[in-house]
Amino acid sequence: LLLEDDILLNEIMEEHLQNKGYEVVSVYSGDKAEELIYSQKFDLFLFDVNVPVINGFDLLKSARKNDIKTPAIFLTSLNMVDDIEKGFDSGCDDYVKKPVDLKELDIRMNNIKRLFKILPDEIIEISPSIYLDRLNLFIKKDNKEIHLAKKECEILLYLINNNKTVSIEELSTNVWSYEDSPNASTVRTYIKNLRKILGEEFISNTRGVGYRFNK
Known part of the structure; x- marks a missing residue:
């Protein structure tokens, strides 16, 4: 589940991830992401923080309180130590600073897949x-x-x-x-x-x- 309100970046990331073989559901606001979190099952969340309606920190914190354990990576330009701490306190598993380097994102996603044993059905x-x-x-x-x-x-x-x-x-x-x-x-x-x-x-x-x- 990709939450990113920058339309161009959302499209670039979605195309990149699809080319890597992932199935991607992308949304542009926190409330839309929240609807999907409780109606569908995902292997990984990629959440921007500063998005409309519900920010990424609050969205994930609420999901964790409701026992949603899906691993999550924050994508954000908030890169002060306090912001990073807040992100991990919200329940994220990794943090990618913007501007997003797609190769770095791939590396971090592969690490999450390894840690959480996320495997394709075959x-x-x-x-x-x-x-x-x-x-x-x-x-x-x-x-x-x-x-x-x-x-x-x-x-x-x-x-x-x-x-x-x-x-x-x-x-x-x-x-x-x-x-x-x-x-x-x-x-x-x-x-x-x-x-x-x-x-x-x-x-x-x-x-x-x-x-x-x-x-």
Whole structure:
């Protein structure tokens, strides 16, 4: 949610963020932002401070009192230490001084995404250093991308989404079509490769029973 009453800056920031792949809802006044805060869910607030009707400080302070915990970055020309202190006291998580440097904004947004674990829907966190990209079929481990076979990805997703020990038969039934049902050794081979990629501690094997994902 972008709150910025300077129309030109609002448009520049909105276009920049959209080009970076973000979905942006932009408004020009505090009351409009307030309506959206309580009617929609956002991953991040970008709030100018000196805006019409409700200023950014008061807007965020009220949101925090109402248990809205969405991370927030203030964008403002108010850069005295007292102003910065007031901003953080209002509940913000970072502060970008105007004129806004778009590269600096990107860096600070990426840091907020890291701290608050804000991920796109296709990315699943397995551990702080391991992520599954289910759309592009790879695991990112220690910043290295490891390609997965489609069935490996589907097996891993099934194990992640079922908080229990899953038998080979259950995996075969739910991951493969009936006509294409694999033999047990094929399933074990996929599991073995996943354990090799992730680390054996992430997928435990109860002999004769099945496999369980451990996060």
